[in-house]
Amino acid sequence: MMLTQDVWEVISLSLKVTTSSVLLGMLMGIPFGAFLGLYSFPGKRLIIALIYTCMGLPPVLVGVIVYLLLSRYGPLGSLDLLFSAEAMIIAQVVLVTPILAGLTMAAVHGKERTYWETAKSLGATPLQMMLTIIREARGGIWSGVAAAFGRAISEVGAVMLVGGNIEHHTRVMTTAIILETRTGNFTAGLQLGLVLLAISFLFNSFLMVGMMNQMKSRRR
Amino acid sequence: MMKNLRFAKVFLLFSLILLLAACSQSSSAPATSPAAAPAPETQEVKEITLATTTSTQDSGLLDYLLPIFEQQSGIKVKVVAVGTGQAIKLGEDGNADVLLVHARKSEDEFVAKGFGVNAFDVMYNQFYIVGPADDPAGVKQAKTAKEAFGKIAEKKATFISRGDDSGTDKKEKGIWTEAKIKPEDSWYLSSGQGMGETLQMTDEKKAYTLTDEATFLSRKLNLDVVMQGDKSLLNPYGIIQVKSSAKQEEGMKLIEFFTGAEGQKLIGEFGQKDYGKGLFVPDAKKR
Structure with a gap:
């Protein structure tokens, strides 16, 4: 079965869904995490506790909730999104955003004081200050992105529920592995699993190289 | 320093022994009663x-x-x-x-x-062919399963296949072959999941599917039986x-x-x- 057109289709859909959800998650999670790392306000502790809880959200639970929301009999049923790639992206955004927010917050918090005060004394606007901090904390933020990517691409419970594993439409690597195993094609399942591992490895090595470079430059 | 190390070793060994004893005790507990009455042990x-x-x-x-x-x-x-x-x-x-x-x-x-x-x-x-109550493909008029599948293909009504090589899936593929139809257009979806999930999907998508009677009756869904009783639908x-x-x-x-x-x-x-x-x-x- 190695690398037939069907397999490519499954791999490319996996990558599409994962990248879209990580990008969307970054758009929301990073600014939110930076904000939490920089400002204090009443109720912040509760929000932080919630974010840390959501970092370990069970994917199947997210799957069920998104399923019920998008179901034809649910509140968003008219959108007709259930069993589509969009539905899978929605579920994964819910899963990865807390990870991105939480790790950004931790990274920003570590850098906060010095850079914050320097930027402020140089007369930076709040937006400029936030951008500066995010740039300075990028090592930690990247590890958040890596964690989010790893979670999204290897996740199966939620995408199975809301995507439905429909051939040529919503079948991704993880759901294909389940199907292959259920039908007794252990070899095919294992092969896909190796591809999944290879992608994860490649992605994480890129991030690692980036982080290493940053560490070196800082030491100088 | 040496003394401490020796103490640690003895302590470790001791706790290991305790642990083993605890384990063997729990497994030997049920074994003691069969010693008195050997019959239940073999069971x-x-x-x-x-x-x-x-x-x-x-x-x-x-x-x-x-x-x-x-x-x-x-x-x-x-x-x-x-x-x-x-x-x-x-x-x-x-x-x-x-x-x-x-x-x-x-x-x-x-x-x-x-x-x-x-x-x-x-x-x-039995297998049933089930679908939406308003039956857009008019399957209810069909006399045989073969004919029913023909109507679905003709109207390009969404049909959801198990696609998981299960008994139901094989049955379904068999009926398509009998009807001399090769279902592969965008109206034919392959879920690769179990019967329950596939029925749920059929309900959500207002589609048709082939299901076994038991799973269908045990779920409460807005789907109607549009074809039953045909000889080729026995399971x-x-x-x-x-x-x-x-x-x-x-x-x-x-x-x-x-x-x-x-x-x-x-x-x-x-x-x-x-x-x-x-x-x-x-x-x-x-x-």
């Missing part, structure tokens, strides 16, 4: 694996039958509920002792290839012993239970209370 060891299709598990039949068997025989049954394709594969690999499946052709091959012995018919149920289940199984005697006992008078009666009664009719029709006979 406790007996455990067989039954590989079966999701339909027997999801419908609740096994939860109904197996406790009775376990109580009577003292043999514990581990159920692995998967698609028929995988169930048969489990048998070929020697990972199951008995198979309860529904794909006659694959079953016969399994026996012919020498993997299985003592094959029996156990029971049958016979077989029970087969795996030849390489090390537990021939226990496996045979399970088969005797399913095909014997009491098991057959129980099968016939199953579901009557909840659905007004039995989900399976018993028809045991040796092949």
Whole structure:
């Protein structure tokens, strides 16, 4: 079965869904995490506790909730999104955003004081200050992105529920592995699993190289 | 320093011994009573694996039958509920002792290839073609399953296939072949999941699908039966012993239970209370 057109289709859909959800998650999670790392306000502790809880959200639970929301009999049923790639992206955004927010917050918090005060004394606007901090904390933020990517691409419970594993439409690597195993094609399942591992490895090595470079430059 | 290290070693060894003692105690506790009465000890060891299709598990039949068997025989049954394709594969690999499946052709091959012995018919149920109540493809007017599939293809109404090589999936593919239609357009979706999930998807998408009676009746969905009773929609289940199984005697006992008078009666009664009719029709006979 190695690398037939069907397999490519499954791999490319996996990558599409994962990248879209990580990008969307970054758009929301990073600014939110930076904000939490920089400002204090009443109720912040509760929000932080919630974010840390959501970092370990069970994917199947997210799957069920998104399923019920998008179901034809649910509140968003008219959108007709259930069993589509969009539905899978929605579920994964819910899963990865807390990870991105939480790790950004931790990274920003570590850098906060010095850079914050320097930027402020140089007369930076709040937006400029936030951008500066995010740039300075990028090592930690990247590890958040890596964690989010790893979670999204290897996740199966939620995408199975809301995507439905429909051939040529919503079948991704993880759901294909389940199907292959259920039908007794252990070899095919294992092969896909190796591809999944290879992608994860490649992605994480890129991030690692980036982080290493940053560490070196800082030491100088 | 040295003294500390020695103390640590002694402490570690001591805790290890304690741990082992605790473990062996818990396992020896039940073993002491069989020493007095040897009969129950041999019963406790007996455990067989039954590989079966999701339909027997999801419908609740096994939860109904197996406790009775376990109580009577003292043999514990581990159920692995998967698609028929995988169930048969489990048998070929020697990972199951008995198979309860529904794909006659694959079953016969399994026996012919020498993997299985003592094959029996156990029971049958029906397949339904189900779809939305307003029946946009007009399947209700069809006389046979073949004709019904023809109408669905003609109207390009969404049809959801299991696509998981299960007994139901094989049945469905067989009907398409009979109708000389190659379903591969965008109206034909392959879910690659179990019957319950596929029915749910069919409901959500207002589509058609082929389902076994038991799973369909056990779910409350807004789907109507649009075709039933056609001869090609009968769904016979077989029970087969795996030849390489090390537990021939226990496996045979399970088969005797399913095909014997009491098991057959129980099968016939199953579901009557909840659905007004039995989900399976018993028809045991040796092949």
